[in-house]
Amino acid sequence: MNGKFLIPLIALFTLTFSVQAQVKWSTVEEASSAQIGEKLYFIDFYTDWCGYCKKMDRETFSDPLVAKIMNRYYMPAKFNAESKKAVSWRGKKYQPGSGRSNVHQFATALLGQRMGFPTFTLLKADGTLLQTIPGYYPPKDFVIILWYFASGDYQKYPFEHYSKIFDKDIRPQMEKQLKS
Numbered sequence: 001m002n003g004k005f006l007i008p009l010i011a012l013f014t015l016t017f018s019v020q021a022q023v024k025w026s027t028v029e030e031a032s033s034a035q036i037g038e039k040l041y042f043i044d045f046y047t048d049w050c051g052y053c054k055k056m057d058r059e060t061f062s063d064p065l066v067a068k069i070m071n072r073y074y075m076p077a078k079f080n081a082e083s084k085k086a087v088s089w090r091g092k093k094y095q096p097g098s099g100r101s102n103v104h105q106f107a108t109a110l111l112g113q114r115m116g117f118p119t120f121t122l123l124k125a126d127g128t129l130l131q132t133i134p135g136y137y138p139p140k141d142f143v144i145i146l147w148y149f150a151s152g153d154y155q156k157y158p159f160e161h162y163s164k165i166f167d168k169d170i171r172p173q174m175e176k177q178l179k180s
Contacts, residue, residue, distance in 0.1 A: 021062055021063065021067045022061075022062065022067055023061045023066070023070045023071060023076050024071050024076065025076050025078050026075065026077045027077060027078070027079075027087075028077050028079045028087050028089055028106065029087055029088055029089070030077070031043070031075045031076075031077035032088065032089045034075055036075045036125050038125065039073055039075050040073065040074050040122055040123065040124060040125070040130065040149060040150065041074070041075050041077065041121070041122065041123040041124075041125070041127075042070060042074040042075065042076045042077070042120060042121075042122055043076075043077050043079055043120065043123070044056070044061075044076070044077070044078045044079065044118060044120055045079055045081045045107050045110070045111060045117060045118065045119045045120070045121070046079070046081065046117055047080060047081050047082050047117050048080065048082070052117070052135070052136040053117055053118040056118050056136055056137070059138065060136075060137060060138060060139050060142050063139035063142075063143075065139065065143050065178075066139050066142055066143060066146065069143065069146045069147060069178070070146060072150075072178070073146070073150035074122075074146070074150065079107065080104075081103055081104055081107035081111075081115070081117060082097070082102045082103060083096060083104050083106075084096045087104075087106050089106060089109075090127050094106035094109060110129070110132075111132060114134060116135065118134075118135065118136065119132060119133065119134045120132070120133045120134075121133075122149050130149060131149065131154075133145060144162070144163050144166050147170065147174050148162055151170075151174070153170070
């Protein structure tokens, strides 16, 4: 193949792959007003100063499998836990933090006193909290967490057991379902 065609072809492939491997983030207010059907809400609570938050964006949320699961089974939203703007979530208004605390009321309402970042909340379509997940996770581990809730397997297995059987018993079913 001629070299002058190969470089643009590689660039196009890289661009196409990177576009497909992106989580389609919304704001909390967009997510709150969206009709999500059977999807789950996924809210990424981050701060601008958080190194592991940036690492999640760079390494985990850019992973093609993570992005595919999140875009298909979740309504993903990002929220800066130190935002200076009021937000509405499911009809209730939340204000920025005041005084010594710069943590937003919305973050406090969903996270309680667990103020480490990043922290993720998973909620049912009706707004019921399923799980709060603190910390950084590499893509391989995060896929297990995402699928555990997206598939409904959280109702069948304790997570410790699930993570042990995932590669052998669960992953093949997941990959088959994701191809359809």
